Amino acid sequence: xxxxxxxxxxxxxxxxxxxxxxxxxxxxxxxxxxxxxxxxxxxxxxxxxxxxxxxxxxxxxxxxxxxxxxxxxxxxxxxxxxxxxxxxxxxxxxxxxxxxxxxxxxxxxxxxxxxx
Amino acid sequence: xxxxxxxxxxxxxxxxxxxxxxxxxxxxxxxxxxxxxxxxxxxxxxxxxxxxxxxxxxxxxxxxxxxxxxxxxxxxxxxxxxxxxxxxxxxxxxxxxxxxxxxxxxxxxxxx
Numbered sequence: 001x002x003x004x005x006x007x008x009x010x011x012x013x014x015x016x017x018x019x020x021x022x023x024x025x026x027x028x029x030x031x032x033x034x035x036x037x038x039x040x041x042x043x044x045x046x047x048x049x050x051x052x053x054x055x056x057x058x059x060x061x062x063x064x065x066x067x068x069x070x071x072x073x074x075x076x077x078x079x080x081x082x083x084x085x086x087x088x089x090x091x092x093x094x095x096x097x098x099x100x101x102x103x104x105x106x107x108x109x110x111x112x113x114x115x116x
Numbered sequence: 117x118x119x120x121x122x123x124x125x126x127x128x129x130x131x132x133x134x135x136x137x138x139x140x141x142x143x144x145x146x147x148x149x150x151x152x153x154x155x156x157x158x159x160x161x162x163x164x165x166x167x168x169x170x171x172x173x174x175x176x177x178x179x180x181x182x183x184x185x186x187x188x189x190x191x192x193x194x195x196x197x198x199x200x201x202x203x204x205x206x207x208x209x210x211x212x213x214x215x216x217x218x219x220x221x222x223x224x225x226x227x228x
Contacts, residue, residue, distance in 0.1 A: 004159075033215055042203070043160065043218040056215065091159045093216075102150050102207065102216065107159030 003027065004108035005074075006092050012114045019079040019086070021111045025094030032075040033105070034060075034067060037089040046090075049075060082115045089113075119143070120204045125223040134191040136222050138204030141185045146208050149180060151189045152216070153200040160203065160218075163189065199226045 003026040013019050025032050034046040048056040049069035060067065064082075069075040079086055089112050095105040121139040128134040140149065150165040164171055164178045166187075171178045177190040191198055203221040 035216075035218075042220050043154075043216075045215040045217065048215050059215075093159070102148075102205075103162050103165060105162070105216070107161070110157075110159050 004092060004094050004106050006090075006108035006111050008111060009109065010112050010114070012116065013082045014116050015083055016081050019082050019113055019115075021077040021079075021090050021092075021113070023075040023077070023092030023094075023108060025075065025092075026096075026106055029094035029096050029106075031095045031105075032069050033093045033095075034075075034077050035091045035093065037091065037110075039088070043091065046077075079113075082113070084115045087113055087115045119206050119217075120219050122202070122204055122219065122222045124220065125225065127225045127227055128191075128194045129227050130196060131193055134194040134198065134224060134226070136189040136191075136202050136204075136224065137186065138189070139186045140204070140206045143184050143206050144208070147206045148208070149178065149184075149187045150205040150207065150216075151176070151178065152203045152205065152218075153198075154203070154221070155197075155200040160216075163202075194224075194226045196226050196228060198224065200224060 005024040007022050030051050032049045035043040036046050037043045045059040047060045047067045064080045066078045089110045091110045093105050093107045148165050148167050151163040152160045154160045164176050166178045180187045201221040201223050203218050
């Protein structure tokens with residue numbers, strides 16, 4: 001967990017509200033990944049971004065979910081009109097340009113979203 | 117889909133070696149074996165990886181069978197802080213993206 005920051009660490013929302021999760025990658029890393037972990041389940045890939053580009057969003061629900069990684073600032077995972085089923089831990093990971101080296105991918109501490 | 121099979125849970129006494137098995141019978145010649153762990157309420161943490169030779173670092177050792185169809189992660193002197201879910205992953209070294217496909221992993225309980 002070398003340097004990936006996620007905030008907030010815990011987020012409570014009521015059904016229908018919006019949730020915005022932020023991820024600041026390790027300095028110098030230009031690749032960001034978002035994963036979701038539902039209670040008592042393993043981690044599932046959601047989306048892979050490079051600066052200003054979405055590379056692979058095959059794991060992200062088509063409705064209500066969006067992600068961005070702007071030129072400046074953190075990556076944002078946005079969930080609109082949250083439902084109880086969105087309650088989960090959301091993890092961000094970052095890696096530098098040297099693709100294929102999984103050992104250089106670092107995970108953040110996660111944001112735990114609870115939808116009431 | 118994860119291409120590995122791991123036992124859902126294991127117990128190990130504190131101070132003893134913890135040996136976590138993983139089956140990857142369909143592994144390809146250019147695929148590496150990676151191990152990660154996730155301690156409760158934290159993000160996954162890289163442990164070790166290897167291709168066909170045994171590997172050792174400050175955290176663990178990785179033993180890969182000659183036919184590469186299975187491997188064992190060894191924590192030589194388990195402590196209570198090693199209680200976690202351990203994930204075994206196989207993937208090629210050079211890949212178009214770095215997304216990790218996690219399986220269900222092994223929940224390791226270190227017993228005092």
